[in-house]
Amino acid sequence: xxxxxxxxxxxxxxxxxxxxxxxxxxxxxxxxxxxxxxxxxxxxxxxxxxxxxxxxxxxxxxxxxxxxxxxxxxxxxxxxxxxxxxxxxxxxxxxxxxxxxxxxxxxxxxxxxxxxxxxxxxxxxxxxxxxxxxxxxxxxxxxxxxxxxxxxxxxxxxxxxxxxxxxxxxxxxxxxxxxxxxxxxxxxxxxxxxxxxxxxxxxxxxxxxxxxxxxxxxxxxxxxxxxxxxxxxxxxxxxxxxxxxxxxxxxxxxxxxxxxxxxxxxxxxxxxxxxxxxxxxxxxxxxxxxxxxxxxxxxxxxxxxxxxxxxxxxxxxxxxxxxxxxxxxxxxxxxxxxxxxxxxxxxxxxxxxxxxxxxxxxxxxxxxxxxxxxxxxxxxxxxxxxxxxxxxxxxxxxxxxxxxxxx
Amino acid sequence: xxxxxxxxxxxxxxxxxxxxxxxxxxxxxxxxxxxxxxxxxxxxxxxxxxxxxxxxxxxxxxxxxxxxxxxxxxxxxxxxxxxxxxxxxxxxxxxxxxxxxxxxxxxxxxxxxxxxxxxxxxxxx
Numbered sequence: 001x002x003x004x005x006x007x008x009x010x011x012x013x014x015x016x017x018x019x020x021x022x023x024x025x026x027x028x029x030x031x032x033x034x035x036x037x038x039x040x041x042x043x044x045x046x047x048x049x050x051x052x053x054x055x056x057x058x059x060x061x062x063x064x065x066x067x068x069x070x071x072x073x074x075x076x077x078x079x080x081x082x083x084x085x086x087x088x089x090x091x092x093x094x095x096x097x098x099x100x101x102x103x104x105x106x107x108x109x110x111x112x113x114x115x116x117x118x119x120x121x122x123x124x125x126x127x128x129x130x131x132x133x134x135x136x137x138x139x140x141x142x143x144x145x146x147x148x149x150x151x152x153x154x155x156x157x158x159x160x161x162x163x164x165x166x167x168x169x170x171x172x173x174x175x176x177x178x179x180x181x182x183x184x185x186x187x188x189x190x191x192x193x194x195x196x197x198x199x200x201x202x203x204x205x206x207x208x209x210x211x212x213x214x215x216x217x218x219x220x221x222x223x224x225x226x227x228x229x230x231x232x233x234x235x236x237x238x239x240x241x242x243x244x245x246x247x248x249x250x251x252x253x254x255x256x257x258x259x260x261x262x263x264x265x266x267x268x269x270x271x272x273x274x275x276x277x278x279x280x281x282x283x284x285x286x287x288x289x290x291x292x293x294x295x296x297x298x299x300x301x302x303x304x305x306x307x308x309x310x311x312x313x314x315x316x317x318x319x320x321x322x323x324x325x326x327x328x329x330x331x332x333x334x335x336x337x338x339x340x341x342x343x344x345x346x347x348x349x350x351x352x353x354x355x356x357x358x359x360x361x362x363x364x365x366x367x368x369x370x371x372x373x374x375x376x377x378x379x380x381x382x383x384x385x386x387x388x389x390x391x392x393x394x395x396x397x398x399x400x401x402x403x404x405x406x407x
Numbered sequence: 408x409x410x411x412x413x414x415x416x417x418x419x420x421x422x423x424x425x426x427x428x429x430x431x432x433x434x435x436x437x438x439x440x441x442x443x444x445x446x447x448x449x450x451x452x453x454x455x456x457x458x459x460x461x462x463x464x465x466x467x468x469x470x471x472x473x474x475x476x477x478x479x480x481x482x483x484x485x486x487x488x489x490x491x492x493x494x495x496x497x498x499x500x501x502x503x504x505x506x507x508x509x510x511x512x513x514x515x516x517x518x519x520x521x522x523x524x525x526x527x528x529x530x531x532x
Contacts, residue, residue: 198464198491199417199418199464200418202491203418203420203421203491204418204420204421206421206491206512206513207418207420207421207423207424209512209513209515210424210425210428210512210515211424211427213515213516214424214427214428214431214515218431239513242513246491246492246493268496271495
């Protein structure tokens, strides 16, 4: 801009030339660039718009203004700051950029001079160039502003995503901890109830049974058959009560789950399923494959038991296979049968457990311990469910031992 | 000859019933009773028992640990383990730790004959 006003002044051979810019608010025009003015005035001095200045008038008129002698001018007043420069003649043109008025370009002579159409055209050409430049500058500023805004938004978004990711990870860790605590709590509660059943109810039933037997023996042959029959029935009822209490105790907390390895617990479970439910379970285990910790071991045991119950309830067969292996550094547990099978698409249904298999529940719980469940089944062609979970390694073996020492 | 039996059982009603069952045998006498393994170890030193009848589930030190302790302190003192679990669960473990016999509490009629078998095996040594 400075260069432009200097060149205009040189070309027209005038001492004063300036650009006044419109402002966002108000009618005043700001001195943007000038020659013939005190340097401090640039960027500070404002001239009144409308008819209180030549530039204001030119802006309102929207056309070039030429004045040969300000003493004879009546359309507008010469702004005092311009008059103070000692000018006598001058001309102004509006600076336009794509229809927007950016300001006014003016040139003044201290001598009386008749500026002609030629000078006015020259000034218009320069104003046109300045207008295009101002328009471009404005667009650039807008673009920069938008780019900056976009950059800030992107940064904020990235921060938010990072924040949410961290929150999610934290939530997941919390959820996992809660799941783990719930599994432990569930197991402890089972153990507690089992202990009450065993330590109290079962002992009372055993004592009762002993008393009945002793009573029977003490009576000897001195009683008739009716009483003997009643005593035998009493003994039998007590026997049944004991069977229920014992089986409930064992179901709640298999004694073998405390301390022994998972393979031993499954060997017991296989025997238990055969004895109690008539399901023959062929069990095959690789040596020393243990889940990462005791919580997971208890969970694995409960889940396999649920899967074997599924075979009893749904498969309509009396045989199943259970395998415990190490696969890709994980514990892999498979329960397979050659029974009825089912349509695997029910696992993706809105309420996958509506069918009563409980597999969705197992998958969810296992997921919280970084485990997975896969199901391979077809109606009429058997079911094969595989559970994968973190395995005990040398690194976490110490924790397991510590867990066991605590329990 | 009277056989002196020592009984370790934490459940009071069960203990009383066992005492009653054993006292029916004219040649059996109760040398002492304890509610816990710790109490049993304290008392066994002063009682001259011929056989110890131990319940596997005891508060604190359990029946299996008590078997180990007795085997260490009085290796010739025979022990019979009584349990509310089937023999398949703890039988092998009990024998490995020194029990001469394992009796499931629901086999009431086997308790006295088992004690007699163990005692006569001891006498025949």
